[in-house]
Amino acid sequence: MKIINFCKALILLVAFLGSAGFAQSNKVLIVNSEKAVYRYETIATEFKKVLQQNAYQWAEFNLDSHANVEAELKQFIEQENPALIYCIGTQAYSLVHNVAPNKKMLFSAAINWRRLDVGAGTYGVANELSSAQELSLLRHFFPTIKTIGLLYNDSFSREYVETIKKDALASGINIINKPIDDTQEIIGALNELLPKIDMFWIISDPVVLSNKESVQQIFQAAQQQKKPVYAYSDVYIEQGAVLSISADIATIGRQSAGLAMMANQDKVPGGTVQSPAGSMVTLNKCALDALKLKFNQDALDSVNKIVGCEQ
Amino acid sequence: MKRILPVFFIFFVFVVGGGWSAHSDERPRYYFYNTETNINNFASLKMEFDIYLSNHGSYLLQPFDLRENFEAVIHEKKGDVYLLSSWHLKELQQKRVPLEIALVGTSKGNTTQRKVLSAKKDIVNFAMLKNTVVAAAGSEEYVHSILKQILGKGQETLLKDIKILIVPKDIDAVMAVGFGMATAAISAESGLDKLAMMSPNQFKELHSLGFSEKDYLLIAATLKKTDQQETQLLDVLRKMSETDAGVANLKMLGIDGWRAVQ
Numbered sequence: 068m069k070i071i072n073f074c075k076a077l078i079l080l081v082a083f084l085g086s087a088g089f090a091q092s093n094k095v096l097i098v099n100s101e102k103a104v105y106r107y108e109t110i111a112t113e114f115k116k117v118l119q120q121n122a123y124q125w126a127e128f129n130l131d132s133h134a135n136v137e138a139e140l141k142q143f144i145e146q147e148n149p150a151l152i153y154c155i156g157t158q159a160y161s162l163v164h165n166v167a168p169n170k171k172m173l174f175s176a177a178i179n180w181r182r183l184d185v186g187a188g189t190y191g192v193a194n195e196l197s198s199a200q201e202l203s204l205l206r207h208f209f210p211t212i213k214t215i216g217l218l219y220n221d222s223f224s225r226e227y228v229e230t231i232k233k234d235a236l237a238s239g240i241n242i243i244n245k246p247i248d249d250t251q252e253i254i255g256a257l258n259e260l261l262p263k264i265d266m267f268w269i270i271s272d273p274v275v276l277s278n279k280e281s282v283q284q285i286f287q288a289a290q291q292q293k294k295p296v297y298a299y300s301d302v303y304i305e306q307g308a309v310l311s312i313s314a315d316i317a318t319i320g321r322q323s324a325g326l327a328m329m330a331n332q333d334k335v336p337g338g339t340v341q342s343p344a345g346s347m348v349t350l351n352k353c354a355l356d357a358l359k360l361k362f363n364q365d366a367l368d369s370v371n372k373i374v375g376c377e378q
Numbered sequence: 379m380k381r382i383l384p385v386f387f388i389f390f391v392f393v394v395g396g397g398w399s400a401h402s403d404e405r406p407r408y409y410f411y412n413t414e415t416n417i418n419n420f421a422s423l424k425m426e427f428d429i430y431l432s433n434h435g436s437y438l439l440q441p442f443d444l445r446e447n448f449e450a451v452i453h454e455k456k457g458d459v460y461l462l463s464s465w466h467l468k469e470l471q472q473k474r475v476p477l478e479i480a481l482v483g484t485s486k487g488n489t490t491q492r493k494v495l496s497a498k499k500d501i502v503n504f505a506m507l508k509n510t511v512v513a514a515a516g517s518e519e520y521v522h523s524i525l526k527q528i529l530g531k532g533q534e535t536l537l538k539d540i541k542i543l544i545v546p547k548d549i550d551a552v553m554a555v556g557f558g559m560a561t562a563a564i565s566a567e568s569g570l571d572k573l574a575m576m577s578p579n580q581f582k583e584l585h586s587l588g589f590s591e592k593d594y595l596l597i598a599a600t601l602k603k604t605d606q607q608e609t610q611l612l613d614v615l616r617k618m619s620e621t622d623a624g625v626a627n628l629k630m631l632g633i634d635g636w637r638a639v640q
Contacts, residue, residue, distance in 0.1 A: 121541075197557065199557065200553060200557060203553060203576050203577040203580070204549070204553075204576070206576045206577075207549065207572060207575070207576040210575070210576075237579060238577070315545070315546050315550075318543075318544070318545050318546065318550070321543060321544055322543055322559065325511050325541050325543050328541065329509075329511075329541070332509075334509055341558065341559050342557055342559065343559075344513055344543060344545050344550060344553075344554040344557075344559040344560065345545040345546045345550050346546065346547075346549075346550055347546070364625070364626060364629050365572070365629065366572075367626065367629035367630045368415070368417070368547070368629060368630060368631065368632035369417075369547050369548075369549050369572075370417075370419060370422070370630070371417055371418065371419050371422075371546065372419055372421070372422050373419070373422035373425075373426060373630075374422075375425065375426075
């Protein structure tokens, strides 16, 4: 009888340890750079929804809720011992990379992720759509556009512009790019560029977009020469961009969760960084009508937001 | 008692106030909820539709982002017209909600569509989708149901091993395969047509692994026994394809006209 009881206790113990081990191996730690940032919080919310559906456990650490962030984070990681750490924002990634360099990591919402130290145990979802995605969508909305112009700074955006040119070639679009070293060169560059193009593309270049005046100059010159402006972000819609295409933030959260689960099971190669799978399209109907620009009406069901003149 | 009174008062003001504000504008409405997209362009949709509708009567569009809220309005049985997917209508009819098809949306002359499960050509059968990501637009319940239908009977285990990535629209789903974020995509056939136009190289890399049954495009439904108000609402819908402004609004819903079902 004693032996039977002992066996029962042993089975229960093994089952308990097994389940605890399973739970431990599935645990994800979410490190959020700033919980108050809507973008970050939306990503975290969607991420958690998917984890919950798949019976994963998680713990959260918000950098803005701790005084001694580095020490407390280190302690929390040791205490929770997560299988993977999900970092939302560059600050979270940099910190986790310092305090737990040997942990599996996944990042999203990191600006310019190519500048991050991405090792074999790191995965990510980029913050921006790839230029190939943007060009494909742009072609969907404006199939008649053949030549697009852009300004950039060679030190910051040379590689990106080279990628754009390569992707544009595959999409049958010609890119005319003009490098500038200073915002004072913007007007001259635009005067040279605008007559040669069908559309101007605002890329995320810190020199071209270094101040409000340079942005105003772009829109004023484009308006004078009746050229539409396409932008990487909907913040430029208000200023007159006809279209903006950016990454859908809720999808980034869901996509990151899928990638986290695959990475946890070693089903994706280390170092994988995906482009965002969802797009957010804003159309400025007011600017479109003012320019009498041809727009693919069949693409209207792919537009997330339409802005009219009265808004 | 002193404690209960203020609570009761707040509750009364909230419930009565909420009800009043919801019913303060008694104009006839088109209630809209679509399980097949996650675009959530409701502000734009409402603005554009209301401008159009104001020229054709005193009507409003009321889009919903939550299925429960949309269904709650149907259960109020106020009449009006309900715009919803064919799949959703069937679900409601199974629950004995007395909705009937009044009009079906058309696109390029068609009233029906199939959903396609497409993947790159190296994925040659369903079994290869095990432990992969399938991208699709729509509510999770809808996508799951369509995937189950496409895979067919006896694939329950495989279904559990497929991770569904919900994206905002069809075009995102098919592009996700081309750009390597998903192994396969579920989209309407028109989604693949769009890909063929915008990215012919990506389109050539894909092939169809399976199809769903044919189903109607967007549906305009009414509760049984259409009254005069509903007839007027349906008439406005039917005539939308006769003007450019009407067609532009319909295109936001992914259709270009309406047709009565015999």
